[in-house]
Amino acid sequence: MNTKRIALAITVALILQMGLASLSLLNGGGIDLVLVAVVAVALGTGPVVGLLVGAIGGMIQDALAGGIIGIGGISKTLIGFFVGTFGVQFVVVGLVPKFLVFLGASQLNSLLFFGLYLVLGLPMPMFSFVAIAGHAIANGVVGVMWISVIERVPKMVLRQRERYRLRRRIGTW
Amino acid sequence: MIDIRRRTGYLLATVIVVQILLISVQVNSSSGAPLIQTVTFGLFSRVQIGLSDGLTGLRDVWTGYFALQDVSKDNVRLRQEIASLKLRLQEQGAMVRRNESLRDLLAMDRSVDLSTVAAEVIAGDVTPWFRTLTIGRGAADGIQLDSAVIAPDGVVGRVVGQPAQGAAKVQLIIDRNAAIGGMVERTRVGGIVNGVEGNPPLTMNYVSNLSDVQVGDRIVTSSIEGIYPKGFLIGYIERVQRGPNLYQEIQVRPTVDFNALEHVLVVMELPRMQEFGQSSQ
Numbered sequence: 001m002n003t004k005r006i007a008l009a010i011t012v013a014l015i016l017q018m019g020l021a022s023l024s025l026l027n028g029g030g031i032d033l034v035l036v037a038v039v040a041v042a043l044g045t046g047p048v049v050g051l052l053v054g055a056i057g058g059m060i061q062d063a064l065a066g067g068i069i070g071i072g073g074i075s076k077t078l079i080g081f082f083v084g085t086f087g088v089q090f091v092v093v094g095l096v097p098k099f100l101v102f103l104g105a106s107q108l109n110s111l112l113f114f115g116l117y118l119v120l121g122l123p124m125p126m127f128s129f130v131a132i133a134g135h136a137i138a139n140g141v142v143g144v145m146w147i148s149v150i151e152r153v154p155k156m157v158l159r160q161r162e163r164y165r166l167r168r169r170i171g172t173w
Numbered sequence: 174m175i176d177i178r179r180r181t182g183y184l185l186a187t188v189i190v191v192q193i194l195l196i197s198v199q200v201n202s203s204s205g206a207p208l209i210q211t212v213t214f215g216l217f218s219r220v221q222i223g224l225s226d227g228l229t230g231l232r233d234v235w236t237g238y239f240a241l242q243d244v245s246k247d248n249v250r251l252r253q254e255i256a257s258l259k260l261r262l263q264e265q266g267a268m269v270r271r272n273e274s275l276r277d278l279l280a281m282d283r284s285v286d287l288s289t290v291a292a293e294v295i296a297g298d299v300t301p302w303f304r305t306l307t308i309g310r311g312a313a314d315g316i317q318l319d320s321a322v323i324a325p326d327g328v329v330g331r332v333v334g335q336p337a338q339g340a341a342k343v344q345l346i347i348d349r350n351a352a353i354g355g356m357v358e359r360t361r362v363g364g365i366v367n368g369v370e371g372n373p374p375l376t377m378n379y380v381s382n383l384s385d386v387q388v389g390d391r392i393v394t395s396s397i398e399g400i401y402p403k404g405f406l407i408g409y410i411e412r413v414q415r416g417p418n419l420y421q422e423i424q425v426r427p428t429v430d431f432n433a434l435e436h437v438l439v440v441m442e443l444p445r446m447q448e449f450g451q452s453s454q
Contacts, residue, residue, distance in 0.1 A: 047181050055188045059195075070196035077188050081181070122200060 006041055006049065009150070010057050013037035014064070030135030032106065034061045036143040038080045039105045040150060043092060047084030054080025068122065075112035079105050095144050102143030106136035274435050277325040281438060287402055288441040290314050292322075294434050295340065304348035304368060304431070310439060311336040319400050321440040327406040327428035328353065328394055329437050341439075345431055346407065347374040354397035355407050355425075360385045363395050366407055366425060373411050375425035382421050386413050392425050402440060 013033040034057045042050025058076030062069040083105050092098055110132040278291050292310035310316050316336045322329040322343045330345040346353050347368040355366040355377055364380040380386055390410045396403035408427040416422045 048184060051181070051185050051188060055192065059192070068196055068199050070192040070199070073192045073195075074189055077185070077192065081185050085181075120196065120200065 006045070006053060009037050009041060010034070010053060010060075013057070014060060017061070030131065031138050031142050032109070032135070033142070033146075034058065035076060035079065035106060035109055036102065036139055036146050038076050039083050039102055039143060040147050042080045042084035043087040043098075043101065043147075045084065046088050047081045050080030050084030050087075051077050052080070054078070071113060071116050071120075071122075074116060075109050078112055079109050082108070095148075098147055099140045099144045103136045103140040106139035107132060110135060271435065278436050278438060281323075281325045289323075289438040290316065290441055292316075292341075292437050292439050294437060304345040304351070305330075305333070306343050306345065306431075306434065308341050308343055308437060308439065309339065311339045311341050313338045314439075315441055316341045316439055317441075321401045322437050323402075323405055323440065324429050324434060324437050326430065327408065328401055329429055329431075329434065331400050332439070343437070347427060347431060352398070353401060353407065354395040355392045356395040357384075357386055357410070358391040358393045359387075360390075362386060363397065364423070366392060371424075373408070373424050373426040375408055375427055377410070377423040377425050378420060380421045380423055382415050382419060384421065386410060386421060386423060388413055 013036065017033040038050065038054045038057050041053045054076035055073050058073035059069055061076075062072040065072070083101065086092075086101065092101055275291070282289055282291065290310055292308035292314075294306050295309045296307035308316075308322070312335075316332055318332055318335060320332040320341075322331060328346055330343045330348070330351065332341045333344040334342050336342075344351050345368070346366065349368050349370060351368045353366045354363065356363040357380075362380055362384040364377045366375055366377050368374055369376050377392060388410050392407045392410060394401040394403055394405045394407060406428050408425040410423055411426045412422075412424040414422040
């Protein structure tokens with residue numbers, strides 16, 4: 001995964017997240033597309049890229065959300081690092097293992113996020129273990145779908161290009 | 174050129190620190206001060222506390238060990254001074270007690286119409302079988318065999334054996350071989366007081382079962398043996414029991430504390446000599 005693709009993934013995630021934020025239903029579902037993108041990138045690249053993507057994505061998300069810049073950044077930095085390290089150590093294939101990685105990463109992200117608020121003595125946002133679990137499941141489902149799409153899109157693009165080339169050759173004949 | 178891919182830990186730490194700095198710029202701590210200031214102060218104060226503790230520990234080590242060489246000498250000197258002062262105190266206490274003892278002896282000497290010589294007890298028992306002591310007066314001071322020895326508290330014993338020039342051996346009345354004529358002061362009932370192995374260490378024998386003797390009665394010398402002057406206190410009756418034969422069994426507690434004797438008076442004239450002198454006159 002090259003830098004352009006990573007940047008694209010994060011940008012798409014942020015745009016979609018902003019779009020989703022306007023829909024109260026999905027916002028209530030707690031889907032964090034930036035987190036999903038960070039986990040997906042970290043799984044595919046490793047801890048270094050994972051933590052950098054997490055830091056950048058988290059801080060941009062913080063800035064866009066109007067909160068304190070850095071809280072989400074730190075949590076996603078750590079998530080990117082941990083997931084990247086996990087992805088280097090273990091080969092994660094199959095939908096269920098990937099779903100579990102997204103689920104765990106989402107829960108850890110929530111705990112880190114609220115933990116930082118607690119440690120820094122800042123006013124806590126609404127906190128609920130049930131909500132955290134719900135968000136984790138939602139992020140897991142979306143994450144698995146995201147990876148599936150990411151893995152299939154390049155192949156589809158290649159296939160389309162091959163078809164396009166083939167048609168042009170046939171047309172010239 | 175450092176490859177950050179091999180320095181993931183440093184990169185992570187850098188990114189985290191940068192974000193913490195970013196957070197601290199935005200928010201204040203609960204005390205109102207900027208968070209970065211609070212965190213920095215907290216961290217540095219910990220360092221300061223640690224440094225201060227370390228320096229205090231070093232100072233304690235210095236003052237507690239290395240700088241204590243003079244204190245150690247002072248300590249030794251002070252201990253010697255204390256020991257010397259304690260010794261001096263004991264000496265002074267002994268002098269006070271000796272003074273009191275001599276004063277009692279002097280008072281007794283004045284109250285007794287007898288020719289006496291004051292003597293210091295210089296040694297105690299040398300064997301466990303005899304109850305004797307040695308006094309620092311002897312033949313040179315006019316001490317004779319059988320001279321009676323008394324103390325302010327009562328009768329002590331008599332001189333046994335030929336006295337040396339400067340010392341004499343005294344048989345205590347509590348010795349098993351000692352016997353002294355005694356009588357109950359209240360009723361004038363007479364008997365013989367002997368030393369025994371036991372507690373109390375004296376018994377009064379040959380007192381009839383019919384005689385009036387009670388616990389607590391004072392036993393004084395009767396002078397029937399011709400050694401001890403009459404009327405000197407021997408002890409108190411501690412137990413009285415009717416005997417199986419003709420005589421009562423009487424146990425007597427001596428009034429003299431034989432373990433604490435320091436000075437005694439030696440009677441220079443024997444009663445029988447007095448009587449002999451009076452009769453010859």
